[in-house]
Amino acid sequence: MSSRSPAGIVEQLGGLEVVVCAGSGGVGKTTVSAALGLAMVAELDRRVLVLTVDPARRLATALGLGRMGAEPVPVPAARLRKAGIQPKGEMVAAMLDMKSAWDLMVERHSPTRESAERILANRFYQGISNAFVGSQDWMAMETLYELHAGREYDTVVIDTPPSRNALDFLEAPNRLSDFVGARLLSWLAGPSRLGWRAINVAAAPFARMADRLIGAEVLGELAAFVREIQGLYGGVQERAAEVYDLLRSPQTGFVVVTTLEPEPFAEAEFFCARLRDYRMPLRAVAVNRVLPTALGDPSGAAAATALVEDREVAAWMSAELGEQVRPETARRLGEAHLILHRLAERQDRQLSRLGSLGRVPVVRLPLAEREVVDIEGLAQLVGWFRDGTG
């Protein structure tokens, strides 16, 4: 890991067109994305869109907005000033609307208006677009591409979907292309023209199995659906290539977000390695919820241990301070510190492994003095992006 100070990281990331914040679930990606967006508009005259795809609507709460939807919502400058940020730029927030994103994709890539309408009316399509979240990563990439292509924003910061596998969205464009292309399912699209009996010899056992599985009537409907979505193939394949080009572009940067807890850190290591495999540019690592270094101080631990173990210490404190200090008070003061000291020691071991993530700037975001639940909380973090201080 570079010893470079994170000073200048806001300018570096804010100069990009797309910033992808990635990491495993629960590390505070949404908070970091929103704080990074705020840091950008505080420092730069840029129009920054922060797009969250989190269905729990975390960003909406954190930004003090009501209900976000598909339409981007500007964060009022007066609201930022109230939180102590003098914005040079403009911040806009948006949330992925899955259903709209699917419908737009179909309309965009269908060869004809009629074909789009048939797909939109198909119950398989409605089931897929309404009920299943396996498609969330796909739509996040589609929406990111559209927002970038629209050129309304200087920088789009995207908070990746909540997932146990942070890699899912990297695979998303290809999976979407495979899904609608699905040459392997051509056998399924064929029978309505030739009849099931005419299906080729190689596919026949598979077709019989599918027939037994879901029934002839549904199979016919599914075939019609597959036939229609194959019409999307050209457009979607082209789009997948464009999305990968965008993600590999010098105008794009990945920020891997992690905490120093062992599991998310291990996932961050894996993710950084895969970014290298994909030739996608890692620009920074944001380590969230870092404990103050003072907590690891052995001298403090020695004092805390004495507060817990020295049976005479409360009496000594009473005499020294001229007021009664109960043994329970001394014990609690020591115990509470020692819990945090043990966590700080564990954290220090992880910090020594930061180099495994890559030679990029590291932004350390402290465990905030107050919980980050509103724009004031986010504002606390802005200074840590700007110059590594609160």
Add this chain to the structure above:
Amino acid sequence: MLCVEVDAKGDLARALGASASSFQPKVVQPNVSVLGLHAEESLQEYLRIYFKVPRFTRLTPLAKVFEFIATGLPGTSDMLVIGKIAYEAKRTDGGRPVWDLIIVDSAATGHVLPQLGAARAMMDLARGGIVRSQVEWIDAILSDPRRSLLTICALPEEMPVSEALDLHDRVKAETTIGLGACFLNRVFPVGVTARQLHALEELCAEPHLDAARERLGGDPRPVLEGDRLAQRLHDTGAAHARRLRAGMSVPVVEIPLQTTARPGLSTTRAVAAALRAASS
């Protein structure tokens, strides 16, 4: 007992003292087995059981078709995950259920409802064939509170608690799945009052600091910094626990923060002891 992890990353297996999970249940502790779910393997097993399709290698064209179905089609992997769990719940050996209890480490909060609703979604799509009858029994298992319960886990922070409450409300409004309990994990276990903190503040100030250093054999100022943070963590944790209890229709069980050097069996045992203590 069978512990199932739905993403097969191995975290659950490691927490139970094993190196990794696999698709075949592996005994990791006395009476405890662990299973890691893979959508593709679930599909292969399904086809083997119901269609006598032999296991095929990844290189065959048929394998590519099934790999596509298992991982490429939206929703299929959710269905395969839920289907495999329901299959294990139904499996018997000599007339007795193979497992007394199955505990599933499910998808992230945002994913769990669609995953649990996959059988219902599939029922809407498939009106006939084997799949229809199978998703019906899967749905019956999930909807029977004597057989399946969903427990919600949260951390004592604003957003996770909001998500837990949101999930609770949506489960009640949108599903037929019963709720069991809510676990509030990593609760800071030691509270420090303002009065107690004040005593330490005085000790860290002149004219007491030098005497305190000497008496305590160390610097009390880092202790003060830690205790201020501890006070914040404990008090906000208590506030979140109150908020959860006010919004949940099920018991909220607090699990104290563990400080073991690294996650693994020792942490799991400590959490298990905390759960036992909470339920006694």
